[in-house]
Amino acid sequence: PPSSGASGSFAGGANTATTNASGVATSATFTANGMAGSYTVTASVAGITGTASFSLTNTPAPPASITATSGTPQSTNDDAAFGAPLVATVTDASGNPLSGVTVTFTAPSTGVSGSFAGGKKTATTNASGIATSATFTANGTLGSYTVTASVTGVTATANFSLTNTLGPPASTTATSGTSQIGPINSEFAAPLAAIVKDAGGNPVSGVTVTFTAPGSGASGTFAVGGDTATTNASGVATSGTFTANGTTGSYTVTASAPGATATASFSLTNMDFSVALDVPGTVQITRGTSATVKLDLATIPANTPLPAAVNFTCLVPTALSSAACSLSSASIPAGSTSGNTILTINTMAASEQSPPPTGPSSWLPGLPLVSSAALLALIAMLGMMGIFSAGPWLRLPPRRLPAYLMLALLAITSLGLLSCSGTSSSSSASTTHPASNAGTPVGPSIVMVTATSGNVSKATAININVN
Template sequence: MRTKQQTWRTTVLALLMGVAACGGDGDGTGSRAPTAVTATTPTTITAVAGAAVTPAPAVRVVDSQGRGVSGVPVVFAVTGGGGTVTGGSVQTGADGTATAGGWTLGTVAGANTLTATVQGLTVVTFTATGTAAAAAALAEVSGDPQSGAVGSALPQPLVVRVTDANGNPVAGTTVAFAVTSGGGTVSPTSAATDAQGRASATMTLGGAVGAQTVTATVAGLPQVSFSVTATAGAAATLTKVAGDNQTARTGAAVPVAPSVRVTDQFGNPVSGVTVTFSVTSGGGSVTGGVVTTSAAGTATVGSWTLGAAAGVNTLTASAPGVASVNFTATATATSDPCTVRTPF
């Protein structure tokens, strides 16, 4: 009988010791040494720059048996990309889990990192990619001011940039380009922004000299205007303005000095063109025969003196790259005051 009682007591004692060894914690929690910490929320995240990450980062601390350990201090800290964390110093709960109060990404789009640290254990790192928010601003990058000859394509494209409220480039936004004054064309008329938030178009100037305007528009945002200047093109035409078909005495200057105008292909006056006036028939002479066109595109010979013989005289005006024009004048004989006419 005593042997049976001793055996029973030994068994009960062993059971009690086993319970004590298990910490008396039937649900797998209690005061045990933490041996590992792992993330319980995704460690690779994408969110809008400047916004809070959901769900908030969380980790679980366990012992060597994989059971949660409560009361363990965990420090959550931002280690890259800017941003902030609230509730960064917490203790694990009954199941060994600790959750940061909140993690708000930095305002600059790109990589952000947050670490969860338990003393003596491997650090857990959360990585988030901050993306641009909705388009909030449209701004000119380049292309204004510039100038070019009428009818030609401007040397530089017209470039705009779309950004969000934090200044991050917004890709894939449609920008509409349109000529609003001065004529001309723009290509393309619609373009999507690239990874840098940029969209561009090339303008071909209209035929009128002066200011020309192109606008860039994104729905819901203030538009951007480009103001460019069209200048006269190359000399294309030389025309007579005044001084043709005159009559003067032989050896005398015509009363109106011949004048010409130089224009481009669109009829705009071209300044700075050298015009040469030269006598081509009838003799005679000119003064100021080489003249540069004015802002109005005109050039006027100094004077044209007809030849000594009565008859037709010709003056030619010429300029590089254009067809020349001819002026004609009739020289009439001068009466001899010493001649006495008799009635027979």
């Protein structure tokens, strides 16, 4: 029989026989091997060139078992190909390998699993009964699982134990802290956070992430040691506090991890704002009236939303007495890109002087007018003197007349002084009146308007001139 391939063997290895009386030689029992196929067995006699040929065919025996030959157990990083294919051997009930048998490889349809190259899930056994799978690649889910190999008619399957393991860092992605706007020279509201993943999209812990800001122009600085961070169990690394520098503008901070080709990008903007008079120049105010001016707020860069509300206050200098200021719109809300407020400045006119009090006549300084009481006393005295002089029975001795006249003069003088004293007191009291208000001083001055947003303040000097 053929020495290889489809063939067979004689019982006891006896491949010779002796002819009988009829010249017939009969072989020992011939058993087909495990290879299916047609072949020829020849019979020959020494000295005769011709041979007898026997055409035989080995039909396939039904498969009885399938076993995993190689490729188990194995592990690889997620989304990576396993190092060895999956190999299974199919045999019949006698343990003979069966060729030409179709073997089907099956991986889990969900969860941790993998896929065969080209979607090819079947293989055919060779002459040794061996079927070899196509390259098998793990998916992005971590864990252990089983791939089976099966043939029709055999209940049992060959099992391959495989494990998808976490791979090295492959990408870094921003998770929070991007698209922030912050005032210059101020801390941003939130830190920068990035997640590190392997090729399968699984978070990788314990990886050092480096945050890098631009070296010039609009940028910022991290708190000491805050430019590096280690990923936690969720693969997230969080930076230290980041503070904008004094240059306005937008820029990008990156986060990178060793071995990861993709980096995280954080879009940040350093902003500022300005406050100025809508119409530049000195504000002219007539004393005793008010003036209103409009102040415009603009963000820098233009159209950048305010990260926090801007609140306005105004202050009149102490020297500008009797003046006051107020603001009609004292706040511009966060998110605004511009705005304005109306400043009103009130001044006060000087008040009128009180009229001078009525007093002694000015045509005879130092000599007060005789009051009505003193005048009446003088008339009465003169009348009495006339009476004393008229009647003979009341006639005064001539030597006493000068004495009586002196007494009358003293009385008149005393009454006049008393009247003068009362008039003077009245005059003195009437000159005590409230001090007059000088009003708002005329001339140039400055009113300060301060705009505050967070910890940033802008003071604007408003030049005024009171006429």
